[in-house]
Amino acid sequence: MSPVPESEVTAVQTGQDLTRMPRGRRRRMLAPLALAQFICSFAGSNMTVMIQDISEDLDTTVQGVQTAITVFLLVMAALMIPGGILSDRYGRKRCLVTGLAVYGLGALLSALAPGLGLLILGNSILEGIGTALLIPPVYILTTLLFTEVADRARAFGTIMAMGGIGAAAGPLLGGLITSAVGWRAAFVFQALVVALIIVLSRDLADPLPPDPGRDLDTGGAALSAVGLVLVVMGILATDDNGWLAAALLVAGALVLAGFFRWVRRRERRGEQPLLPLELFRDRTSNLGLITQHTQWLILMGLSFVVATYLQVVRGYDAIETGVIFTASTAGLLATSLGAERFARRRAQRTLVMAGFTVTVGGIGVLIGLAAGSPDAWVLTPGLLLIGLGVGVMLTPSVNVVQSAFPEDLQGEISGLSRCVSNLGSSVGTAVAGTVIVADPAVGPYAAALVVLAVFGLGGLGAAALLPRTPAPTRHG
Template identity: 50%
Template sequence: MSHANGTAAAARSMVLPLALAQFIASYAATNMNVAITAIADDIGTTVTGIQTTITLFTLTMASLMIVGSKMTGILGRKACFRIGLLVYGAGAVLAAVSQGLGLMIVGYSLLEGIGSALMIPPIYILITVAFDDVTSRAKYFGVVSGAAGLGAAAGPLIGGLITSTISWRASFIAQALVVAWIIFLSRKIVDPQPVERGARPGFDLTGAILSAAGLFFVVFGILLSGTYGWGSAKEDFAIGGTVLIPKGGISPVWPALAVGALILLWFFLHIRSRERAGGEPLMSPGLFRSRTSNLGLVTQNIQWLTMQGSFFVISVFLQQVWGYNAIQTGLMLTPATLGVLAASAAAERFARRHSQQWLIRVGFVFMSTGMVLLLLLARDGGSIIGFVPGLLLMGVGIGTMLTSSVNVVQSAFPEEEQEDISGLSRSVSNLGSSLGVALAGSVIAAVEYPGGRPFATALIILVVITLIGLVAALFLPGQQRQETAREAPSEPPAR
């Protein structure tokens, strides 16, 4: 891979709009939580209605991430990125002027979700193909990862400030203005391999439907756990007034996950059959033949699971036990945000001195150590200072391993497979985020102890999962083997 079009300076100039787009997408996923009541009162709906719009946003984005990634090969990476921004911006404007739940769902849940699925995969593809070596990629993946971490961590704080001082509508207007600025800045983006007329690949419609449906049911099942639990159903599960699963029966989580798994199995069999027949599948099944990528995806999933899960536990603890509001909670998470930014900024320096695999392992160690410190120092009735060491170490760990995992996975494949692996990578990360929040929420609701006991239990479970991620990272192949896999010409799939 080389800088086919433009100089290194031109390549660097395109990182700003990519990082800003990742920031706004991460911000959209977390800022709504602090404005639920305000929005519900203003547009004449219920808190449940707004929570449904948030769930639908997550479902839309996660379900279409692989499809959105494939569109980069059809529309072109830069074009797909800009179209995604336009769709996202239109959704933000509609959400800002909505007077009822219907328009809010169309604007926020559907258009912002579709826009995110179109604009996020090109971010990682463009950085991968624009920079030749792992060290340079680490630097700019660090910028993007820092933007992602900042958007996710600061979303509640920024959203809370805007909602409290102006209006929740101003938050959506601000998103639209930032998107307009990103579109202006994106003029500097140079696609090293633009799609030529007549060279557009075919689109696997069946594969797109199967992948979207499978991911929808998997994420939907995970999200159901917050209401119905993981074991027996906490309440009746009904559709259209008809009770399908009574209270005390099996949780609807498992039927939904089973349906999703069966559809994804069908999807895998479909793309394998289509490739063997000489067609163009939505995603090459050969992606799963790389040990480096497979283990890297496992670490990515666990990273997002533990990050979002732990932030959720801490936020709920501060609000329910300490009585903090959204702004105070966001400020308390500042040490973690600073840790993410510091580690992301040092990504290039780290990559020059250590392998990406080593950095992933160190990141998991920092993350788990930070959570243990929180368990030991952050107690009900304790001091604010008790949160700082743990949150700071968690932030450093997140910033270190998120950047390195993305680098390992994306660099494991040649340029012609970047569309496929980027969509798969983003889908795995989204699944981790959804599972982390759902798992933490269900543990907090299930553990019946006073004070901080439910939160400690949830955090202990997340520590165990983090250690599982560390074990997976220990089996990652060495740097040399990864580089060989990346630089070797791709072989045609077995027929």
């Protein structure tokens, strides 16, 4: 294919005529976006199999390494919404590349860390900041570059498939790298992938110009960050201290309530808030956000429960555990990559409902088969069903939310969407851990799965309330 003329790229970048860009070029630009989601999801899950190795090498405790993971979640959740605003202010491509560079630096520092302090600086702070900067542009650019429903579904399907593969295969890849070379090599691997993404991003076109005059609501950003940090800390504290967890959750709710009052006050004054209240007035988008939150809650909660059960109860090592998880990875990959075909044949509501139904059914299969056999391989049918179900619904849920708003709100809704999904991951891990951590035997293991199934039924109820036919994309 011949190169795209410079005039055509300029037209695209200024938002004059996106349709003039050849479809093949847009598909090539999807590669760095999908890889960016992959590496962030990989980083969020592969640390679980390296905790023991890291704690021994850095002469710290398992709790110390868990602190690094917790701080990463806090930083990422707190900064995701401002990251979406900065994408609009300075440009989607610039924020993507900057976030990748910060992330890569954090990965290299983590690989060289002589102690826990530098590991927290690299993995928790810098990688958390980098993720918050690079993830919103991934979803904004995808929404802007792929305007047709089927094309957008395929693009989001590819991105969500790579994200799911990163999350599901993180323990396997992390275990393989750690066993073959060492835990530091896993961070070097992340840095190398980030370098590749930066190279692939050179030809990435930003469909809209930056808006340097875009106001960053620092007061709103501070309130939202503090509120989300308190909420996540409360969720993560449920394992240790119920009263402290309740206090943190109440404090977080009060701060977030103050954030909404702050937003309302700025809008009445004619000032630009961090998140306009109209983002929360769209019923379809709100339901889509609930389904997104629930999907990641189930996916990450299930990963924690099954990994804990296999390693603590059955005595499997990291590699053996990761191999069993390939069943869910295969299922998720198969259905995510079929997102375009599904979108052409079925309404988004139907796909999300079907995904939750299959996922809850897969959890039921896990409980039934695991209770009746000592062989850990009986988990694979249930994991396969769960992967198929999650893969079916990830893409339409994202599409429902992103497509509900015009181009000028893509920064805000992208940040909000990713924040809600990350909170789902934190809640899933915390809720599942609260049930199973006291005595990870078959009883608590099954109980944790039942709790996740109940959340799945709640997600199914939210999906049933989505419009029967997708609402048309609104244009500003």
